[in-house]
Amino acid sequence: MSEQQVYEPRVVAFLCKWCSSAGSDLAGVSRIQYPANATPITVPCTGAISPMYIMSAFNKGADGVLVSGCHIGDCHYIEGNYLARRKMQLIMELLEFIGVEPNRFRMSWVSAAEGAKFAQVITDFVNDLKPLGPQEKLKKAEHS
Amino acid sequence: MINVQDIRDTARDLLAKGEVRAVIGYRRGSRGMLAEPAFITSPEQADELVWDPTCFHNLSLYLVHDRKFLDHIRKNPGAPVAIIAKGCDARSIVVLLQEHYFKREDVYIIGVSCEGTGVLDERKLAPHLNGAQASNAAFDGDDFVFTTAEGEKRLQAREVMADRCLECRIPFPKEHNAVFGEDKAGRQMEAPFAALTRFEEQGSGERWDFWSHHFDRCIRCFACRSVCPMCYCDECVVDSITFPVTTETTAEDKANRVRWIERSAVRSENITYLMTRAMHLAGRCTDCGECERACPVNVPIRLLNNKMEREAREQFGFEPGASIGGPSLVASFLDSDPGDFIR
Amino acid sequence: MEKILNKKHIDDWIAALDSWDILGPVLEDGIWAYQPVSGAVRLDHPNTRQSPKGLAFPQREIFFKFEQIKGEAPRLTQVVPDEQRHAVFGVRPCDGRGVPRMDLVFTDHVEDNYYQARRKNVAYVGLACNKPPGPNCFCLSVGGSPVSTDGLDVQMTDLGDRYFVKAVTETGKGLMTAAGKLFAEPSAADQKQVEQVHADAVAHPQRAVRNVEAVPAKLKASFKSPLWQELARACIGCGICTFLCPTCHCFDINDEVQSKAPLKGIRVRTWDNCQFPDFTMHSSGHNPRENTGARLRQRVAHKFQYFPENFGMPQCTGCGRCVSECPVGIDIVAVVNKVVENAG
Known part of the structure; x- marks a missing residue:
């Protein structure tokens, strides 16, 4: 078995409490198979995600960062996801600008009813991350 | 062409009539030709004021300082403070007003147009002087004129102007109480975002090589943050002042604290700092270029801010510092904001 | 020890110092900085943007690593600066005079092991300032001089096509003898010229802290x-x-x-x-x-x-x-x- 096949990317997934987090629960209780690479962090709303969280996840060694929330129009706080859409686009552009692979960052809308979609989002993300290998660019160097 | 005497007269008049408590402007410093910030409070000092190509500083920083550090000003602003502001500086003041940092009536903006030129980039000047030191710099139409021991040196301004001024679209302080100089909008010498566009022609790998090199070089002196009027947070995420250590603090407490960015000036931490700063300035940075000028190791910080500025403009039709009443970039949205990137 | 070194031999001298890592002034990204050089060293720089203090007192020094597995005693592993010797070329006299001042701070009352471990492996090869390299030089008024040898191991003086090279310390002597055959004995004319250059350097007007x-x-x-x-x-x-x-x-x-479970990290001085x-x-x-x-x-x-x-x-x-x-x-x-x- 080669190195490449053993590599399992680590994903930090910021999930909104109302939709995507519930969506991930649904994927679980529905026993849908999907890769176990994502560490979920539940947040009240995608609008509450500071771009700093994303930088920090990469800094602490995430290979990919996912932000997932309610579909446009469905935000529990009415407009949080609209605000997130802007902010996340900016950080995404900035990451790409400095030369980070665009596939390291992803955003999705997954409702509480979309367990299957959640599983698909994670599966796709992990598949896209695998060829990139470990994320070393933004990661804190160990003991140096 | 601006006559500095007009600026002085205005300052003197405002102070004499008690209409302002102070005038923040520029005066000749003790280091050769360079101007430095001046804080004058009496009409007699008005003659110290200068206006020349070394008036780089975005003085709106000091409006922030007054509020932040001077309790009595915060509690009782009294008469407004007058400030000399170029186009970009005046836009910074607009952003500060937009964010309710102070009230419009607390500041008297003495606008100065950059007309056909802008400010000097010292780094570009040195090769033209062959080691000589300039003792004075002056505007003269499309030229800058420098006085050196060997005599007068006249240079086309565009040869030694700061990049941001070459690319400037709005070299005129639209928001002002008084203004000097003509509005020469459309005089730009390079396309907007020219340096950024050139940079972006490179591939992802080259861009990373460039940035990783510069992220390694940052010494975290925080001059970029300190010189920026928009970096006014009481507590910056990179500072440790929110984490008091007492005799009760256990090793576990320390370990479990959220430390967004460590003190070590190493690549990973520098990236997190500089990227976070760029994000915090998105839609607020008016491209006064002070961060890049202040940087002692020439990290091209302006490119990051420029990138955000262009994205804001192209994706969201947003122009920083355009109107006091307008919304801020990241606290507003449009139904038509792009969403194609979202799965 | 006082010698003459033809300018075209400076690279040979550096090549002869093969047990040393050599740093010299390099212009990159618009600023002068001391950087590792191999082969060619050019000493035509004004002063560098940062002083060479970081060689003995780096901006970031790791003291030790720590690790703790729950229920066990913490394990500490000291990190010791490596023993590689560094010779830095082109140090201006003001920065040379910074060295004994830093030595005082890090040896008086308390001996700072990390500082000393690095300091003993750094040699400062100075370059006299024939004229002030910057508009804001004021060494003369604070007890220094553009030709001071204080803190330096070797002092070089630019005499046009050659350097007048003077060993100030034993370490400096060692650096010179490592390439002894490259150096010539100074003639009476050389001695006279260096005296003149130094006298002119000191006479050059500077800014001043008064009294x-x-x-x-x-x-x-x-x-x-x-x-x-x-x-x-x-x-x-x-x-x-x-x-x-x-x-x-x-x-x-x-x-x-760096990791919370198991607890793992480093103690750093910045x-x-x-x-x-x-x-x-x-x-x-x-x-x-x-x-x-x-x-x-x-x-x-x-x-x-x-x-x-x-x-x-x-x-x-x-x-x-x-x-x-x-x-x-x-x-x-x-x-x-x-x-x-x-x-x-």
């Missing part, structure tokens, strides 16, 4: 002067002046946790800076140096009052970096002169 011996008492008398706040009115509180300074040495020590507002911030929120005036006073008084009181010499060596690089024109020469003048 530096009288400064400590005047500063002491001015501690409560409102002038400080006025002089620091434009100060933005950044770290340029101290980080570029050849003698500023304040530091902070932090634990940088440069700190008396101009940062949080430098003196207490955990109560009280800040004894509460404004830029108090912080500017601290830096100036440290250089010109406290250090002279403790060690009998000004700490400032007159390199002028803090003057040239301050984004808002705070000029330590003008500040000291004004405070002294004001003290009467």
Whole structure:
């Protein structure tokens, strides 16, 4: 078995409490198979995600960062996801600008009813991350 | 062409009539030709004021300082403070007003147009002087004129102007109480975002090589943050002042604290700092270029801010510092904001 | 030991120092910096943007690694600076004079092992300033000289097509003898020329702190002067002046946790800076140096009052970096002169 096949990317997934987090629960209780690479962090709303969280996840060694929330129009706080859409686009552009692979960052809308979609989002993300290998660019160097 | 005497007269008049408590402007410093910030409070000092190509500083920083550090000003602003502001500086003041940092009536903006030129980039000047030191710099139409021991040196301004001024679209302080100089909008010498566009022609790998090199070089002196009027947070995420250590603090407490960015000036931490700063300035940075000028190791910080500025403009039709009443970039949205990137 | 080195032999000299890592002034990204060089060294630089203090006192020093598995005692592993020797070429006399000042700080009362471990492996090969390399040089007024050998191991003087090379210490002698055959004996004419060059260098006009011996008492008398706040009115509180300074040495020590379970991390020393507002911030929120005036006073008084009181010499060596690089024109020469003048 080669190195490449053993590599399992680590994903930090910021999930909104109302939709995507519930969506991930649904994927679980529905026993849908999907890769176990994502560490979920539940947040009240995608609008509450500071771009700093994303930088920090990469800094602490995430290979990919996912932000997932309610579909446009469905935000529990009415407009949080609209605000997130802007902010996340900016950080995404900035990451790409400095030369980070665009596939390291992803955003999705997954409702509480979309367990299957959640599983698909994670599966796709992990598949896209695998060829990139470990994320070393933004990661804190160990003991140096 | 601006006559500095007009600026002085205005300052003197405002102070004499008690209409302002102070005038923040520029005066000749003790280091050769360079101007430095001046804080004058009496009409007699008005003659110290200068206006020349070394008036780089975005003085709106000091409006922030007054509020932040001077309790009595915060509690009782009294008469407004007058400030000399170029186009970009005046836009910074607009952003500060937009964010309710102070009230419009607390500041008297003495606008100065950059007309056909802008400010000097010292780094570009040195090769033209062959080691000589300039003792004075002056505007003269499309030229800058420098006085050196060997005599007068006249240079086309565009040869030694700061990049941001070459690319400037709005070299005129639209928001002002008084203004000097003509509005020469459309005089730009390079396309907007020219340096950024050139940079972006490179591939992802080259861009990373460039940035990783510069992220390694940052010494975290925080001059970029300190010189920026928009970096006014009481507590910056990179500072440790929110984490008091007492005799009760256990090793576990320390370990479990959220430390967004460590003190070590190493690549990973520098990236997190500089990227976070760029994000915090998105839609607020008016491209006064002070961060890049202040940087002692020439990290091209302006490119990051420029990138955000262009994205804001192209994706969201947003122009920083355009109107006091307008919304801020990241606290507003449009139904038509792009969403194609979202799965 | 005094010798003549033809300029075209400098690269051969460096090649002969094969057990040393060589650093020299390199112009990159628009600034001069000491960087590893192999082969060609050109000593036609003004002063470097940063002083060479980081060789013995790096901006970041890892003291030890720590690790703890739950229920077990913590394990510490000391990190010791490596033993590689570094010779840095082109050090200006002001930065040379910074070295003994740093030595005092890190050896007086307390011996700093990390500093010393690095310091003993650094050799400073100086270059005399035939004329002031910057507009804000003021070494003469703080007890220095553009031809000072203080703190250097070797002093080189540019004589046009050749260098006059003088060993100042045993280490310096070792560096020269490692390539003995490259060096020639100076002739009487060479000696005469170097004397002339040095005399001209010293005669070159510079900016000046007036009457530096009288400064400590005047500063002491001015501690409560409102002038400080006025002089620091434009100060933005950044770290340029101290980080570029050849003698500023304040530091902070932090634990940088790299993993929480199992607990794992490093203890690091990083440069700190008396101009940062949080430098003196207490955990109560009280800040004894509460404004830029108090912080500017601290830096100036440290250089010109406290250090002279403790060690009998000004700490400032007159390199002028803090003057040239301050984004808002705070000029330590003008500040000291004004405070002294004001003290009467």
